[in-house]
Amino acid sequence: MKQMFGGPGEISGIILRMLQGTFAAIALGILSSVPGVCTNTPFCFLLVQQCVQIIWCFMLICLDLKVLVSGGRLPSPIHVMVNLAFDWCIWMLSLGAASSTASVVELFWANSICEKWREYNCRRYQAAVVMAFIAVAFQAISVHIWMWIAASSFLPRLH
Template sequence: MDEVPGSLGTSASFSLRMGQTMFSSASLLFMSFGVEFYSYTAFCYLVTIMGLVIPWSFTLALVDGYSVLLKCPIRQPGILLIIVVGDWVLSTLTLAAASSTASVVDLLLNTHGSFCPPKLCSRSKVPLESNECHAQLHSRYKIVKY
């Protein structure tokens, strides 16, 4: 049977896994140092998922490197099933995390400041940035007081 490019135990798979590890690490570093990620749930979710992807990808890169050195590709169906299911779950979670983070960034960029209605902010003890922001929210949205 011919080798499929990028299949487990090939040098292409090793390169792809190392790339996945490096980009996940860069994403985690950027989120941890560049943004106060703990203020937004979507950013916390992305950091958590990247924290899961990094060891998964690095472990599989080690398996690929070992298989390439021994020239013995892994063909056991049980191991391949675990890897396929793990990749499927982590890729779905990564897509969800990236999408939610992108929507929060879009929301924050389009509101030009804090997106917190006054009644909600007073309940959760989150102060508005300024009185100007408070007036802007009142003019932009019809705030109904109960």
């Protein structure tokens, strides 16, 4: 397996996963502080998705630490493909959740719902969406890294 920035067993990989999980946790904390957040489906979906993303980040940090301790080798190319598949699926779900929530927040602002009904806490929703998009950006980097690792695991070595 080729060593690369953000890859398993690299300190940069652990930092990448920690940043991703931290921004997901901040988004989760902001959303959790809004009363009645699960009365709106996109916000509830984002809340659940951030929980899933935090769990996935923790699992990848554990994998990074295992690879770091064991000398920098992943168990097999199949293991790489499974991680790539899960990372990609969670990234797509996170992107969908952040995008749908952002569109609802924009709808609230465009139709002056935030001024009419203060209980919607639009500023908190905006902050949560921004944090979710930052977490999605870190996850996109992670998916890109897993794709390169998968390609280097399966393609024959060119001399």
